[in-house]
Amino acid sequence: MMAKKIIVIGGSAAGPKAAARARRMDENAEITIFQKSPDLSMASCGYPYFVGGFFDDRNKLLCTPTGAVRDPKFYWNAKGILAKVNTEVTKIDIKNKKIEFKDLTSGEQGSQEYDKLIITTGATANMPPIPGTNLNGITTLQSMQDADYLRKIRDEGKIKKAVVIGGGLIGIxxxxxxxxxxxxxxxxELLPQLxxxxxxKMAKLVENYLKTKANVITKNGVAEFLGKDGKLSGVKLQNGTEIPCELAVVAIGVKPNVKLAKExxxxxxxxxxxxxxxHMQTxxxxxxxxxxxCExxxxxxxxxxxxxxxxxxxxEGRVAGExxxxxxxxxxxxxxxxxxxxLFDYGIGITGLSESKAKEAGMDFxxxxxxxxxxxxxxxxxxxxxxLLAEKTTGKILGAQCLGPGDVSKQLxxxxxxxxGxxxxxxxxxxxxxYAPPFSLAIDHSIASAHILQNKMHGIFNGISSLELKEKLDNKEDLFILDVRGADEYEQTRLGIGETLIPIGMLRKRLNELPxxxxxxxxxxxxxxxxxxxxAVLLQAHGYTNVKVLxxxxxxxxFEKEK
Known part of the structure; x- marks a missing residue:
């Protein structure tokens, strides 16, 4: 029986994983990876941390857990996989089951047949369709070359002002x-939020924190990159404001690289x-x-x-490789x-649906x-x-967003x-x-979140979001707002929304001060x-019928607080 011929196009994350899984499934298969760039199996999510100086050895982005650099020699010796770097696949011939390629170093062209083909061509960074994108000083952070460029800027320390365009994960x-x-x-950020x-609301809390570290502009995009002698000197915003800068990192998302597949x-x-x-089958x-x-x-x-x-x-690569x-x-x-x-001392994340996505999906939550x-x-x-979001009829968890200086990763x-599940x-x-005090509360934050939501779903807890309260305040609705913190807390920070301070320990004695x-x-x-x-529970016990907890x-x- 002839050995299967497997070709993988793309050598970043999914491609090498697919090739390695295929090798483990079949020692005799002929497996070839074609990679357009000079590097393989790059830990691209680590690029910002290399740029930021969390580590200095570039090869750590290319290494196995034991420190071996995943280059073509490694793939051949350790896995029996032929990895061709600096080699671009230019055409896929599905009818004849072969690909055409070009060596970007020598210019040599060739073709190779396959029994099975795996496409892992990744995504391409978006660039705004505005004047000046060809100026020196404008980059993305999508490749090892981008990471090298920004790390060099960091190490040289010559640039004093920069802009980051886009408030998504990579931008942050x-x-x-x-x-x-x-x-x-x-x-x-062009949109109203990061x-x-x-x-x-959750994004606004992130924005408030980020403003302690950097300038933040929302609801305003870049209209033009400004330059002098071919170098970036600033950006012009859509409202006409000009911001001087020597570096602009564009992080406005990516689009799937499907040219080969489409052709x-x-x-x-x-x-x-x-x-x-x-099955990851096309x-x-x-x-x-x-x-x-892929979608x-x-x-x-x-x-x-x-x-x-x-x-x-x-x-996905593991599934395709098998x-x-x-x-x-x-x-x-x-x-x-x-x-x-x-983001500095904060973790920020989501799993499942946000409230807006749940609404789009027509869910009752x-x-x-x-x-x-x-x-x-x-x-x-x-x-x-x-x-935390859950479906009203079934109680099934739909989504959770979490942020703060605590252990966000565990919660997510x-x-x-x-x-x-x-x-x-x-x-x-x-x-x-x-549970142990070094790791969590006796009732973990996640369980407490579930308790509050269960109470709300059972009608025990009547909550109001900050957005809902702000809307009531803006509409000048007749409310009695009760802050039950201690006087020392109140002096440090107050909401400044017409609240009355009655510390919880004094509330029973001062019920006469309520409406x-x-x-x-x-x-x-x-x-x-x-x-x-x-x-709220205490007030309800004393006959108050319309009590809500912020x-x-x-x-x-x-929103802005008084200090």
Whole structure:
């Protein structure tokens, strides 16, 4: 029996994983990776941290856990895989099952036949269609070459002002990296908020934090790059404002790189990615695809999405690599689009649906915000703010957003697993997680979030979001707003929304200071609204019928506060 001929186009994340999995499934297969760039298996999510100086050895982005650089020699010796770098595949001939390629170093051209083909051509960084994009000093952070360029800028220390265009994951991480280099930074985002995968309030809390480190401009895009003698000197915004800068990093998303696939006649989806099934098989039976070039399914809504994440690329590549050898035995069911980023002392992330995406999907859901520490105060617990969504009829968890200086990654992992397993709020209220003070509270932040949501769904907790309260205030509705923190807390920070201060410990003695009308709308809160909830329960016990708790309290208030 002749050895199977497997060709993989693309050598970043999905491609090498697919090739390695295929090798483990079949020692005798002839496996070739074609990679256009000079590097293989780059840890592209690590680029901002190389730029920021978290580590200095460039090869760490290319290494195995044991420190071996994954170059062509490594792939041949360790895996028996032929890796051709600096080699561009120029055509896929599906009818004759072969590809054509060009060596970018020598200019030599050739062709190679395959039995099975895996396309992992990734994505291309978007560039705004505006004047001046050819000026020196404008870059993205999509490749090793981009990372090398920005690291050189960091090391030389000559640039004083820079702009980051785009407030998504890459933009946020790049800004931190350049800030560590001592560069004065401005982030420019065309949309009304940063990190559009978050709901507005959560994104606003991120923006408020980021403004302590850099200038932030939203609802205003770049209209033109300005230059002098071929070099970038500034950007002109859509409102006419000019911002001087010597460096601009464009991070306005990516688009699937599907040129080869499209020219070969493979089906492309409405979002611009290669269409694949759960086996990562394309519209042609002998051709598979994986990674950022594909459209995949959102497992909650069933809709196709683009999800250019390194972890998903590896998972998809593993499935494709197994199936080209074993037949369609492995499946990739889809994604719930879990994402996380680091911004100085904050972690920020989401798993599942945001409120806006749940509304788009026509789902009937309940939501809640919990602001509380990740560990006890005596263990230096740090704040976490979680927004949790669940389906009203079933209680099934739909999504969680989390941010703050606490352990965001742990929270997102918990909720991602809950969503994947189809768990409900009732399943989560008694979850048996490991507990010790160095790691969590006795009732973990995630379980507390489930408790609050369960209380809300059962009518025990009547919450109001900061956005809803702000709307009532703007409409000058007749409210009684009750802050039940201590006087010392109130002196440090107050919302300044016409609140009355009655500390929780004095509330029973001072009920006479509350409105006589027991039906008047009362909003209670404290720092994180735990005492606010206790106050609401107390007031309800004394006959007040329209009491609401400000979810997340002062800690989750996204608007300007008095100091």
């Amino acid at each position: 991480e790049t800004l931190e990296a350049l800030h560590l280099a001592g560069i004065e930074l401005t982030m420019i 990190l559009t995968f978050l709901d507005w 070969a006649g493979l089906k492309i989806g409405a979002l611009g990615g290669i269409l694949v099934d759960e 519209s042609t039976s002998d051709v598979y695809a994986a990674g950022d070039c 995949i399914k959102n497992i909650i809504t069933g809709n196709s999405v683009l999800a250019p994440y390194g972890d998903l690329a590896n998972l 199936n080209v050898i074993k037949g369609n035995v492995a499946t990739f069911p889809g994604t719930q689009q879990t994402g996380i980023c680091k 309940e939501k809640v915000v919990n602001a509380s520490p990740d560990k006890p105060g005596f263990m230096d617990g740090k704040l976490l703010i979680t927004k 992992a918990i909720w991602a697993t809950a969503i994947k 189809g768990l409900t709020v009732d399943d989560m209220v008694n979850a048996d997680f490991p 006589e009308d027991k039906n008047k709308e009362i909003i209670t809160y404290c720092k994180i609204s735990l005492r606010g909830y206790e106050a 979810e997340g309290g002062v800690a989750a208030w996204p």
